[in-house]
Amino acid sequence: MDTASNPPSEPQIFDSLRLELRRGCLIVAVLAQLRVEHYGYTLRKALADQGLAIEESTLYPLLRRLETQQLLTSQWREEDKRNKRFYKLSPQGESILTQLLAEWNSINDSVNNILQHSDQR
């Protein structure tokens, strides 16, 4: 339990911080990607194709949680002779996504400003 005597390695620290950084970003990416209707597996592939790989065990429960928050709508539909649950961004989700993107851009600008100032010193 004594973390002081056994500090985490640099890769461990990076992984932990990367996870924190990605957590919020993934939600924005999922909401944005669901402006077009997808079911779980094709959504995961679409995100991976855009360079944002996400584990199934993270994505699928996230979709249900976002639906519970009424940011997504879903419907079961048959495709290729199989029933699949398709998700799409709801009007409320669109509104939240707009706000999140504004926040995202604001944070991005601030971080860029900080980096520029620190580079000048």
Place this chain on the structure above:
Amino acid sequence: MTANQPTSDLLARYLQAIGDHLPAATRDDVLAELRANLQAQLDDRAEELNRPLTDAEVAAILKDHGRPIVVAARYLPQQYLIGPAIFPYYLMTLRKATPFVLIIGFLAESSRLLNVHNLSELIAGIFVSLGQLIPDLLFFAFWVTLAFAIAEYAYSQNHAKPFGLSWNPTKLPALKPQFKGKSRASRIADLIFHCLWMVYVLEIPTHPYLILGPGELYLHMLNARPAPIWHLFYAAVVFMLFFQLVTKITALVVPAGIWQTPLNFATKILGVLFNAWVALTNVYFVPAGPATNLESLAAVNYWMNIGFRIFLVFSILDLIVEAWKLRPSFQAKRLVF
């Protein structure tokens, strides 16, 4: 491409294992969605390979998807026994209240120390009393944890703010004085007072009224004198005073060494041992001649013994408190439920 029978069997078993950990209300819906997604993934992979998947390949994909109990847990609402919003208050309660629980528990248990007759009984009594503190602490921790778990439940259900809805920074405690060790003047004064105290103690054998006060007259009336135990005890006290004199002189040269704390603690242990020695002695005054009032003398010895035993209980308690202060610092941040 449709998966073959063994593949379907493996997938069905995997889904069944996940379903075992899901609530009945959402189980079918979650499993149907998972089945569709996983089946699409398996079909995709089979299409890439242009052949049906082997059992090993299916198993690899399912293994990559995650252990059933972990996958199921991600579909459940996040629930803490005591969450991060309330945990600091929980920990603070445990840390602040535990010493009091120990003290009250020890006092409650220490009655057995009033009835011991020798050193082995005393040591056994202390260990039994200390051992009894473990169930006391567990009992206390259980109820505190239960109370905070209920508070956490209420908090998560109502999304209410936890304790300390409003707090005022101006009501924070004042800054604690920085400990810089004793000043040189203070250490010199300490040494002078210790020397005076030694002179006082060294004068006691020739002037017993210095310690007995008016009690000396009463002893004369009883025709009693101090028991031989006091000679040994007095020698031990004088030895200890000389030992402390050496440490105080050393402290003048080496102000605050790391040896100070363990030395103080060792001195306390020695003090407790002296107290135990006196408390286990039943006879403090003996008849000085045939005219002694034995009944009154027995009463004096009895009440002195009770007094020393009570004093022993408190000195052991003091030792426990000092030991508690010396405990290693607690890494609270890792104790997350």
